[in-house]
Amino acid sequence: MQALDVSLYFSEIAKQLHEAILIVGTDGKIVFANRSMESLIGFSAREIEGSPCTVLGCDACHILRSETQDAWCALFIKGRVRGKRCMLTRKDGTFVSTMKNASLIRNAKGKTVAAVETFGDLTESDIKDAKILELTRALQEQGAFCGIVGESRAMKDVFQLIEKAARSDANILITGESGTGKELVASALHETGKRKSRPFIKINCSALSESLIESELFGHAKGAFTGAYQHRKGLFEMADGGDVFLDEIGEIATGTQAKLLRVVENKQLERVGDHKSLYVDVRVIAATNRNLDLQIAEGLFRPDLYYRLNVFPIHLPPLNERREDIPLLAYSFIEEFRKKFNHDRLQISPAVMALLAQYHWPGNVRELRSVLEYASILSDSGMIELHDLPNRYQELFMKMNEKEADSNPAGDGECEEKIRLVNALEQSGGNQSRAAARLGVHRMTVWNRMRKYGITSKRVLG
Incomplete structure (x- = not known):
């Protein structure tokens, strides 16, 4: 039987492979791209064959050509690349995250004639990783992904608003004092909405400086500023098809507000250091504890951005306006701390529960949770009494009782x-x-x- 010369059929075989393949000559020009590569980058093989591989904007490639070094790039010196994570630029200007492997092709005499590179699409993997991270963070912080607790009329109204808002693609503005649970509401909106299978990306606007927040939100191109060694997708681009949660939206500087308005209004953005417009399909969920009407009057917040964000407003009441929920919240926290601290006998005495229900809780649900976590750690008997609470609250509750007695x-x-x-x-x-x-x-x-x-x-x- 005559041996089959597979090399004669390489091109056709490579075209059928699922993995994206690119062959680059020693001069850096692309000589071959299979169908999977075409699908990955959006270019047809005819469009890129004969062009330098820099057309793909790979942020992991380092051009080494110089007068004294006759090599196109590091690959032709090192000989191989294994498991290198890199970002390619597609024809439409968007980034695609890939895993790159590469090695040299030599002829019968051992001379290097080309390099073959394979690329695995990491887009879905990145989405899953982000989702897992988000779920893990929510579980660690709250003990339940959408653990909004409340049976008061005020909270039932909020739940109805969440159900209605989740069915739409309208932008949502969540308002309320610090500690009322705005982030939990944002998570519930995503998890009960049409975009729940797509990314849910959060950013705390108050935690980033004006110079950093634009790169975080919109991404940047390699070389856009000192330290920008690689292309980076912004959070809006990462959230494509899903939801973006902008917490503390009132903290964003007016310069960034103008760029954010364009994304919210037209779903278009420009990465820092790049002038190409990109389309992103996202719903914006914003939250603030500030009075945005007052900030608009003072010239600190753009009214046009406010109207675009405030399509569907949801206001969270402070805890002192839904005191009937305090025992329910307290018991839910105790149940969480039983598991967290392996303390099965943990409970709240009726006397302490009565005091918790009377206090005005300026820090809202977050403050209540903090006090009970402290008491849960301190309590030896398992029954949380007044002396188990932080000293500050013991003094406050003593004064409350003195006033009650005097009255x-x-x-x-x-x-x-x-x-x-x-x-x-x-x-x-x-x-x-x-x-x-x-x-x-x-x-x-x-x-x-x-x-x-x-x-x-x-x-x-x-």
Whole structure:
């Protein structure tokens, strides 16, 4: 049987392969690209064959040609590249993330005649990685991906708005005080919306300087500024087809607001250092704890950007306007901390729960969670009492009880109140917590009444 000379059919074989293949001559010109390569970069083979490989804008390539070194690039010196992550520039100007492998082709005499490069498309892998990272962060921070807790009328109204907003592609502006759960609402909007299978990209606008935020949002081209050694996709480009969450939108400088307006209005952006316009299909979810109307009046926020973002507003009420949700929130946090600290017996005493429900919580849900996490770590018995809370809150709650005691004037029922107190203490063996439970009041109320009537445990038991 006559041996088959496979080399005669290489071109046809390579065209059928799933992996993208590119062959570059020693002069740096492209001599072959298969169909998968055409699909990857958007150019046809005819368009790029005979052109220098720099047409693909690979950010991992380092041109080494000089008067004393007759080599097109590092590959022709090193001989191979293995598992190199790089970004190629497609015909439409967008970036595509790839994994590159390359080696030299030599003739029968051992002379290098070309280099063959293969590229694996990492786009879907990058999307999955971003999704996994986002889910992991949400689980670590909140214990549940969309863990918005609330049964109050105010929160039920918010839930209805989320359901309606999720069905649309309208831009959304979430407002509310710090700590009310704006990021959780943004996550819920994405997870219940039409774009839930696509990326959900978050950025805290207050955490980045004006010089950095444009590169983060819109990306940059290699060499755009000092330190820009590689092409970089911006968050809007990474979120193509999905949602972008701009937290603390009120912190963005007015110069960046103008560029952001173009993306929100026309879905077009320009990378830093590149003047080519790119189309991105994203929905913008923005959030702020600032009064944007006031910022507009002061010239700190563009009104046209505000109107584009505020298509569907969602306002989150502060915790002191939905006090009936405090016990539910507290129990949900305790359930989380039971698992986190491996403390199965962890619970909140009724007296502490009553105090939590009375406090005004200026830091909202975030403050409540912080206080209970501290108490969960400190509590040895598993029952969170007043002395387990941070010192600041012990003092605040003591003052709250003193004010309550001072606001109750003496009257005809004073004697009866004293008798009930003494009886409860006698039946509880002088234990103030058990006496409070019998009376249906907080332990601090018992303490205040004992002080008011000059009662001590020794006198009761004596």
